[in-house]
Amino acid sequence: MNTLVENDRRFLNHGFTSPAADIKYYGLMNQGATCYLNSVLQVLFMTKEFKEAVERHTSENPDTECFELHLKNLFADLKRYNPVYTFNITKKLGIKNVFEQRDAAEYFEKILSLMSSTASQIFHGELTHTIKCSECRTETNTDGPFWHLPLALVDSSSEDYSVVDGIEKFFSTSEVSGENQMYCEKCDDKADATFKSLMTHHPDVLMLQLKRFEFDYRYMVYVKINHFVNIPFTLQIPENQIYELYAVVDHFGDLRSGHYTATIKSDDNDIWYKFDDARVSRLDYQPFQVDNAER
Known part of the structure; x- marks a missing residue:
């Protein structure tokens, strides 16, 4: 088995150029249209706490067949080979058609849901949603x-979208009335109501998903919203929890086609790198604006 794996690696390495001498990170082979998965896997690999938790879990449970073991093997390969193949990962995830474009956020969650260790808990948060009846105050x-x-x-009123404003709106109180009234069991009738969300457990690493697709009822298809997005280098969540930006997964194209890449800051030297499947390049500039935001 080891000989077969090594032969596969030598075969896959043929035809790909190695990263520049000053780049110590390696890429992932695109099996067809698996850039969505490659981008997510690179973010997980570059998340130091997550990588260490995966390695710790597999060391403590060497005989356990779990998804952590596949990630550990992948992470080990990412330190030695270029590019690294992901056949075992796609097989474990049940991806049969590698030429079909998928959603990166969907597979980010799928990977975490298959894990049994505390590694996935690094991204785990808790929300409390409160609904208050405007009539009886229940x-x-x-x-x-x-x-x-x-x-x-879609709620952005300007050409640019602000993540700071999006977070503020997400945690602000909203009202429903008119045709959108809710049914109140205590009133036994529909009534106006207010909604509010509170983060009761802050994850160690917070992931934000920018919902760029909406349904166009004129053409009865999903379309992509091409707003520019201003992402702050530091983000404050209600209850004074502060997060620092270290990774962005970008999608280019439309709903059924396109390409994913990841831009990630190294924890070792604070330098940003672009991960584009088998190609890894160093960014010689900070990928955020002078006003401390990436656009």
Whole structure:
């Protein structure tokens, strides 16, 4: 088996150029249209706490067949080979058609849901959703876990979208009335209501999903929202939790086609790198504007 694996690696390396001498990171082979998966895997590999938790879990449970083991082997290869193949990962994830474009956020969550260790908990958060009836003032609380916070770009009133404004809106109180009234069990009738979300458990690493696709009822298809997005280098969540930007997964194209890349800051030297499947390049500039935001 080891000989077969080594032969596969030599075969896959043929035809690819190695990264520049000053770049110590390696790329991932695109099996067809698996750039969405490659971008997510590179973010996980470059998340130091996550990588260490995966390696710790597999060391403590060497005989356990779990998804962590596949990630550990992949992470080890990313330190030695260029490019690294992902056949075992796609097989474990049940990806049969590698030529079909998928959603990066969907597979980010799928990977975390298959894990059994505390590694996935690094991205785990808790939200409490509160609904208050405007008539009887009765409050109903619902707790729920999350892997990411979805931010809708369709509500942007300007040409540019601000992540800071999106976070503020996500956690602000909203009202429903008229045709959108909710049913209140205590009132036994529909009534106006207010909604508010509170983060009751802050994840160590926060993932934001920018919802760039909306349904166009004129053409009955999903279309991409091409707003420019201003992403702050530091982001403050209500309850004074502050996060620092270290990775962005970008999508180019439309819903059914396109390409994913990842731009990630190294924890070792604070230098930003672009991961584009088998190609890894160093950015000789900070990928955010002088006003401390990436656009």
